[in-house]
Amino acid sequence: MKKTEVCLTVNGVTHHLGLSPNALLLNVLRDELGLTGAKYGCGTGQCGLCTVLVNGRAVLSCLTLAVAVDGADIVTVEGLSRPDGSLDPIQEAFLDHGAIQCGYCTPAMVITAKDLLNRNAHPTEPEIREQIEGTLCRCTGYLSIVRAIKSCGDRAGAPAPRPSPMKKSR
């Protein structure tokens, strides 16, 4: 198959790749770039385990063609920690609340939470539950996960007034 030149900025590093049109973003991240945080789960958009941030929004990398996000800024769980190796507040919160059991969904859960917290620093519990409705945890550790995300919002200073439509960041 004819290769297409694709430029992806992943966790701050720009890569120029020659890719087949049918290459999935998930496979490019895992196999070409060695970033195995995003996981393959169902391959049909039902489990959410392949979630990464594309231009700030959480998307399913197994349903995204890499050629279709040419030029995009992508963040995987590997890119959340700071250069000195210290963790992102949402990662700290998952540790503090024991929101990890087997760990398979954790990279996706953390990225899914990040998408919400980027737009809404103080999400309510229903908003958190709605945000993670497509990210499955087979260990069913949802209560701790919700508490961890909530604690991040609670720590972020005084809540701002919230307009009724869902906020977006662009």
Add this chain to the structure above:
Amino acid sequence: MTQMEYAKPRSFKELDGIFESAKGPLRFIAGGTNVVPDLRAGTISPRLLVDLSGLKEMAYIREVKGEIAIGALSTISDILASRVICDKAPLLFQAARHLGSPLTRNRATIGGNLADASPAADTAPSLLAMGAMVHTRRRRGKERTIPLDRFFLGPNKTILAKDEIITRITFAKPKDPSRGRYLKLGLRNAMTISVASLAVSLEPEGSSFGGARIGLGAVAPTPVRAYLVEKKLASGAMDPKNIEACAQLITKEISPISDIRASADYRKRVVAVLFQRAIQAAVNGGTP
């Protein structure tokens, strides 16, 4: 998909150029949340994949002179973030909240939801109930406007020609947005495909159901308007007796199938229930 090529036009002119030089079947893709699973499953195998997501002028939501226009490339998350949709077309807002998960909604587009033509397309019942029009473009700028109730031909089949894309969806701003209600029944509350879905829109406060519109999903080969029920509603009084009679009629107007999610009989029963709940809520100004 061994021989598939990929093109991402940045303008309608580039798109026309692609049509002129294309050999073999082509397939459009926008968010990819329907097309990629189909590619992977091998149910489609186009020679050329035409990615419409570079046509940035098709991503907008605006209100002009009493009409709401939604560019086909608007994502479901764009719709949920829109003040215009939230305040003036809550029927669509309610439906958008039930489409897939936030992860799907961040990529899935409203044009794609309609072009995919799933009988269970989540945005279709609300758009039908608001009398939406689908605006399209063919090669060399040939445009047409299709009422949504004539757009779907069957499961995954639309009236669109091979070189025709949806550019925008429009509908008149509802006169009283609170007088509508969308209800979806799935096998669970989140991340679910409809067993049945229904949208009701009523004219502003009055003593009759004249002008009521009903859109239905997952109970026929395509999303459908319940015209017989609308007519009967309008001809009767605004009372429980009329609603009850229409709930009986709606089970006759639909043609559901039995599938992995529910039996046809069950779908008929729940549509009658959804109808009664939705119309009651619409009468009460959007609250059940």
